Amino acid sequence: MKALFLALLVISGTAQAAQLEVQLNGGQRSWSSSELLGHPQARDIQIDEDVSYKRPMRYRAVPISALLDGVSAGDHLQAVALDGFAAELPAATLLAREGAKAWLAIEDPQHPWPPLAKGKPSAGPFYLVWTDPAASQIGPEQWPFQVARIRQLAAVEQRFPALLPAADASAEVRTGFALYQKNCMACHRLNGAGDSEFGPDLNIPHNPTEYFTGDFLRQYIRDPQSLRRWPQGRMPGFTEQVLSEQELSELIGYLAHMAEIREQRSEGQ
Structure with a gap:
């Protein structure tokens, strides 16, 4: 099985310490939050019904497909959050050009997101969000926040x-x-x-x-x-x-x- 590890987060207290490391087919690259915010494909997006915040939200985000070079539609990915939440994600859904589109939202250290609830941290520094989620029947479990890593794995049936x-x-x-x-x-x-x-x-x-x-x-x-x-x-x-x-x-x-x-x-x- 070829290896893909997206997102080994190094988080030390606040969002400015966040770093994203991508290992793809044996290669590895690291991005800081600021580098991702300035990614050539980064843009401001509007999420009308944010699953985690329960209200409209705006984010600076990068299409997740831009970080998955070499991944094909038949592959399988998993996003793991800091608390152990592990979302199984078919690559075809993440790479789709029509219907729902997957984005990696990046928390700007200069403009931090609000807490998810009183006494709780924000959804950052990295959060997988979707535009037009209903078009592809994206469920709430496919919106992992505080993502620690995304990795390519064999299908669930095999594992x-x-x-x-x-x-x-x-x-x-x-x-x-x-x-x-x-x-x-x-x-x-x-x-x-x-x-x-x-x-x-x-x-x-x-x-x-x-x-x-x-x-x-x-x-x-x-x-x-x-x-x-x-x-x-x-x-x-x-x-x-x-x-x-x-x-x-x-x-x-x-x-x-x-x-x-x-x-x-x-x-x-």
Whole structure:
């Protein structure tokens, strides 16, 4: 597998210490925030519905494709944040010239972004944002902020076979697996498989389909704070615009399927 590491951040207190290092096909280049702000393709962009700030925002940003020389549409990338959030990103989406367009927003040390919440840091110094996200069904998990690195990896199926549904799984379960990759892997592992260090495992020791009865799991995914209200809760709610009712059923079906596989393997030991 060819190696690509975008963004090893060296952050020392404030945004002016940020440095972006790109390693592509064995080569490496470093940019400071100021160098990226002055990149030939940098421009001011307007984000009408910013996922993290929940309001319109303006950024100085570089098209992410400008930093991915040599990457092809069939490749797979992962953006990892400082807190362990790990967003899986198909290269085709990042390189697309039509529909949603991916940008690396760069925080200007002279004009820092506002905090994400009271007592919290900003989304900087680097934040992956999208213009026209609805055109390509970009979900909230594909907006990683405080990005520490972006790296090229093998596809999820190759890296984590423990996530694969059974060979005879239904089409709905397989669709649920794809939805899991897009919406859940950024924060969670399952069967110990995954790169995220942000949220709990979704199948070990127990699966949420086992301890949420009735419609409570659906309600929890839609609005976590409606069931478990606490100030430190970080799981976002997934609206029907992000995850339709059918997609939510398919995602829950995949989780239930993985619980069944775990039990079958446990009984066979």
